[in-house]
Structures are given as C-alpha cells and as structure tokens.
Amino acid sequence: MFLVGLTGGIASGKSTVSNIFAKLGCPIVDADKIAREVVQPGKPAWHLIMKHFGRNILLSDGTIDRPKLGSIIFADESKRKLLNSCTHPYIQREMLWQIFKYFFQVKFYSTKVSQRSSFYYSGCPSPAGW
Numbered sequence: 292m293f294l295v296g297l298t299g300g301i302a303s304g305k306s307t308v309s310n311i312f313a314k315l316g317c318p319i320v321d322a323d324k325i326a327r328e329v330v331q332p333g334k335p336a337w338h339l340i341m342k343h344f345g346r347n348i349l350l351s352d353g354t355i356d357r358p359k360l361g362s363i364i365f366a367d368e369s370k371r372k373l374l375n376s377c378t379h380p381y382i383q384r385e386m387l388w389q390i391f392k393y394f395f396q397v398k399f400y401s402t403k404v405s406q407r408s409s410f411y412y413s414g415c416p417s418p419a420g421w
C-alpha cells in the first residue's frame with residue numbers, strides 16, 4: 292500500500308488532484324474536512340480556540356466565523372501557529388485513525404485476493420466460494 296501526501300498553498304489544486312485519486316478508487320483522508328469537524332461547537336479544539344481567540348470569532352449559533360478567523364490567522368504567522376496548536380493534535384489523531392482503518396481494509400482485501408488465486412492455481416475449490 293502506498294501512502295501519498297498531497298499538500299500545497301491556497302488554491303494550488305489539492306481538491307482537484309484528490310478528486311482524480313478518488314475517481315481512481317483511492318481512499319482519501321481529507322485534512323481540510325477533518326479540520327472542519329474538530330472545531331464544531333463543544334469539541335476540545337473549539338474550547339481551545341475560544342480560550343485563545345475569544346468569543347468575538349463566533350457566529351450567533353456558536354460555530355466559528357471562518358472568514359473572520361481566517362482574516363486573523365492568514366495575516367499573522369504567530370496567530371496561525373497558535374491556531375495550529377489548538378487544532379492540529381486533534382486533526383492528526385483523526386488522520387492517523389483513518390489511515391489505520393484503510394490500511395487494515397486493504398490488507399484484508401489483499402489477503403482474500405491472494406487466497407482466491409492460490410485456490411485457483413492449486414485447483415482446489417474455495418470454501419468461501421470466491
């Protein structure tokens with residue numbers, strides 16, 4: 292199994308390339324998608340962001356005002372690093388978990404395929420009917 296990292300600046304084509312991989316049947320671990328999930332109201336990263344950036348970056352429903360937070364962190368490297376320290380441990384944990392799950396799914400599938408081949412070449416019928 293290959294693990295391919297896809298990184299790049301804003302609007303560099305990450306989504307375009309990952310859509311091509313997805314169409315080829317590759318599982319995608321999407322850090323931007325996970326980053327949206329870990330900052331939902333009440334989650335640990337949301338509390339940390341509140342602590343460091345204050346409630347004025349919240350919308351009335353408690354979700355993060357993304358354009359507002361983006362205007363703060365993309366204009367100030369130290370603020371971007373501060374936001375990273377709030378979110379990245381949770382993003383990395385979820386990414387590792389998804390990679391782990393895909394790794395075992397692929398391993399399981401490969402094992403089934405090789406069992407089928409060996410049954411075929413030895414002329415034995417497969418007990419599972421593959």
Ligand SMILES: CC(C)(COP(=O)(O)OP(=O)(O)OC[C@H]1O[C@@H](n2cnc3c(N)ncnc32)[C@H](O)[C@@H]1O)[C@@H](O)C(=O)NCCC(=O)NCCS
Binds near residue numbers: 302356374382
């Ligand atoms: C700052 C936030 C609120 C801006 O949200 P918004 O919806 O306006 O933009 P979006 O998430 O689509 O990001 C726009 C582009 O900036 C990149 N980007 C986002 N955060 C960061 C960051 N901390 N450092 C470098 N690039 C970033 C994204 O990969 C994307 O290419 C949001 O990006 C965020 O919560 N960022 C922190 C989490 C993070 O680091 N995400 C990057 C993937 S791990």
Ligand SMILES: Nc1ncnc2c1ncn2[C@@H]1O[C@H](COP(=O)(O)OP(=O)(O)OP(=O)(O)O)[C@@H](O)[C@H]1O
Binds near residue numbers: 300
């Ligand atoms: N090779 C390319 N040549 C020309 N345009 C491209 C190319 N790849 C992507 N684009 C276009 O550039 C724009 C940004 O691409 P895309 O959304 O894939 O970038 P991204 O890195 O995922 O963006 P974001 O930083 O917003 O997450 C899109 O309009 C896309 O169609």
